Amino acid sequence: MSILVTGGAGYIGSHTVLALKEKGETVVVLDNLTKGHRQAVLDGIPFYEGSLTDEAVLDQIFEQHKIDAVIHFAAHSLVGESVNDPLQYYENNVAGSLALVKSMVKHDVKNIVFSSTAATYGEPKSIPIQESDPTVPTNPYGETKLAIEKMLHWADGAYGLKSVALRYFNAAGADPEGRIGEDHDPESHLIPIVLQAALGQRESVSVFGDDYATADGTCIRDYIHVMDLAAAHVKAVERLRTAKESGIYNLGNGKGFSVKEVIETCREVTGRDIEAKIAERRQGDPAILIASSEKAKLELGWQPQYPELKEIVQHAWNWHVHHPAGFKKEGVSHASQ
Ligand SMILES: NC(=O)c1ccc[n+]([C@@H]2O[C@H](COP(=O)([O-])OP(=O)(O)OC[C@H]3O[C@@H](n4cnc5c(N)ncnc54)[C@H](O)[C@@H]3O)[C@@H](O)[C@H]2O)c1
Numbered sequence: 380m381s382i383l384v385t386g387g388a389g390y391i392g393s394h395t396v397l398a399l400k401e402k403g404e405t406v407v408v409l410d411n412l413t414k415g416h417r418q419a420v421l422d423g424i425p426f427y428e429g430s431l432t433d434e435a436v437l438d439q440i441f442e443q444h445k446i447d448a449v450i451h452f453a454a455h456s457l458v459g460e461s462v463n464d465p466l467q468y469y470e471n472n473v474a475g476s477l478a479l480v481k482s483m484v485k486h487d488v489k490n491i492v493f494s495s496t497a498a499t500y501g502e503p504k505s506i507p508i509q510e511s512d513p514t515v516p517t518n519p520y521g522e523t524k525l526a527i528e529k530m531l532h533w534a535d536g537a538y539g540l541k542s543v544a545l546r547y548f549n550a551a552g553a554d555p556e557g558r559i560g561e562d563h564d565p566e567s568h569l570i571p572i573v574l575q576a577a578l579g580q581r582e583s584v585s586v587f588g589d590d591y592a593t594a595d596g597t598c599i600r601d602y603i604h605v606m607d608l609a610a611a612h613v614k615a616v617e618r619l620r621t622a623k624e625s626g627i628y629n630l631g632n633g634k635g636f637s638v639k640e641v642i643e644t645c646r647e648v649t650g651r652d653i654e655a656k657i658a659e660r661r662q663g664d665p666a667i668l669i670a671s672s673e674k675a676k677l678e679l680g681w682q683p684q685y686p687e688l689k690e691i692v693q694h695a696w697n698w699h700v701h702h703p704a705g706f707k708k709e710g711v712s713h714a715s716q
């Protein structure tokens with residue numbers, strides 16, 4: 380049986396495709412390349428350039444391949460953009476997922492792993508955050524992800540569609556073997572931005588606020604290696620196939636680092652000067668987000684292999700040094716195993 384990966388040319392999706400291939404799975408990728416990179420997908424993997432909302436493409440995929448599970452990454456995921464243009468987020472994330480789920484029901488595909496987010500919690504009530512904590516998103520991005528989780532919950536009861544929603548905290552790092560890495564345009568995530576500054580591609584890094592109620596005044600996040608996220612997806616598919624039970628799981632390391640600590644770690648790893656300037660707070664940023672991932676460890680049998688921030692940054696740095704212009708601009712050939 381095959382696994383369909385939507386958004387498989389994106390950052391986390393392409394790393395998950397690598398992990399699935401390493402496990403011997405047969406994979407099919409659907410991506411409209413609005414954000415992803417064709418070069419990030421391994422040679423030889425069936426690749427469909429198209430959108431979730433294109434029923435004909437979904438029919439074609441489900442008819443041509445024996446698919447028993449979908450891993451659904453495809454989405455818009457910029458918090459600030461979602462505040463400025465919420466309808467685009469409802470359209471691509473909610474309507475896109477609806478089209479996918481309808482097609483899965485039509486073609487009798489019973490398992491889906493869904494990319495959810497810590498943004499479903501909003502401002503946390505207590506740290507570390509548990510799956511049973513209140514979900515009160517503070518932006519449309521988090522709202523759309525929560526709406527999809529709820530849609531999947533009701534689809535289980537009605538159609539027997541089993542789902543695992545994985546609420547990632549801050550994805551970071553790159554394939555330890557350097558085959559692929561993170562290339563968002565525009566880039567908004569802290570670690571690649573700091574590494575671009577280390578490469579001289581940016582003059583400095585803006586620290587969004589140093590007056591939060593944390594030890595050094597800057598926001599604290601739980602950074603999780605992208606290959607550890609990828610491994611969790613492999614485990615989630617295994618669980619759906621065997622236990623046939625739906626569930627929601629946080630994925631993080633359970634350890635938080637402030638923006639200043641991240642920048643300092645990047646200085647240590649790169650050995651370069653990185654100028655940091657204090658700037659205004661970014662709207663909608665909670666002060667502290669740290670996951671409790673005990674449930675994923677217990678029920679999925681998941682254990683992060685790269686929990687150290689230094690190693691996460693080192694792997695990201697290896698990618699950025701060798702691909703300073705990312706995928707496209709250099710004509711990086713397809714990833715190969
Ligand atoms: N990066 C993080 O820290 C983080 C944290 C929590 C959750 N997430 C979620 O994980 C998923 C992947 O994130 P990422 O950082 O890899 O993002 P990404 O933008 O690199 O990947 C998303 C991919 O989906 C594709 N896509 C978007 N809309 C599509 C559509 N309608 N049809 C087909 N393809 C489409 C894009 O071209 C892209 O390749 C997203 O759903 C995101 O919300 C990411």
Ligand SMILES: O=c1ccn([C@@H]2O[C@H](COP(=O)(O)OP(=O)(O)O[C@H]3O[C@H](CO)[C@H](O)[C@H](O)[C@H]3O)[C@@H](O)[C@H]2O)c(=O)[nH]1
Pocket residue numbers: 456457458496497498547548549550567568569570572584585586587588598599600638661664668
């Ligand atoms: O140039 C920058 C970029 C970021 N930051 C700060 O660094 C921290 C991390 O920011 P990121 O943009 O890297 O990540 P977020 O925590 O905002 O967002 C991530 O986690 C969210 C869940 O809370 C969503 O899932 C989102 O998709 C995912 O990228 C935040 O405090 C942010 O204010 C800076 O100070 N300067």
